[in-house]
Amino acid sequence: MKPSLYNLARAKISLATALRTNGTVNGTTVDLHENKDSSRSAMLIVLSGTITDGSHAITLQESDNNSAWSTVAAADLQGSAPTITDTADDRIYEVGYLGAKRYLRAVSTVSGATTGGTVSALILRGFPRRTPISHT
Template identity: 45%
Template structure:
């Protein structure tokens, strides 16, 4: 099948939560469920941001333990720095790298009450589609 439902999988990368401090999200395995996904789209959904700057970073790993920031040349779009004006927005970052594992990290500065937001990694274009819905 060549439809979005059959060829994509969504994974929680940063659970939606009220944050006033920096945090690392959950690891996303691009080879999970038996399908190696070639594409990854990181979707950051901002709820209400009351104060501070919440800078989102995308990190990659070969082994799920040593993490490095993804180079700007391997991203489509730019890493967002969420502020109050971003409340209610959905921001997208494309990943063009080759590493197996991805995670979202956020650095928070100048926050007392913080903001509510989360991130999902949408995986697509599996090399083998036998286990896509896993």
């Protein structure tokens, strides 16, 4: 098999693209062991569109059981989870995950917004124990 990122990684949406205003939204859970692939690495990718106002903090949460969630410790991140404002919009932010939990999700917390902004997040899981990674 020819080396290919397609065979080693899979992107899963956690926060669908949406106009976000004040409040907190928990993203959809991403199972790093989906289809028994047992991904050994993950990365949070945040895509920001136009932000007109407010502070849009995106964090990464982890869980052993898909029930009890906690924010990933800074020591288990490569880079920093972004807080996006109107001066840092229309960008892609990447944050590596070094932890060992099975489940991940992105969380959006917006404050100080009147009209808000468009943000989405996905989790790229990769380096599965079994290749190629399933794309079903």
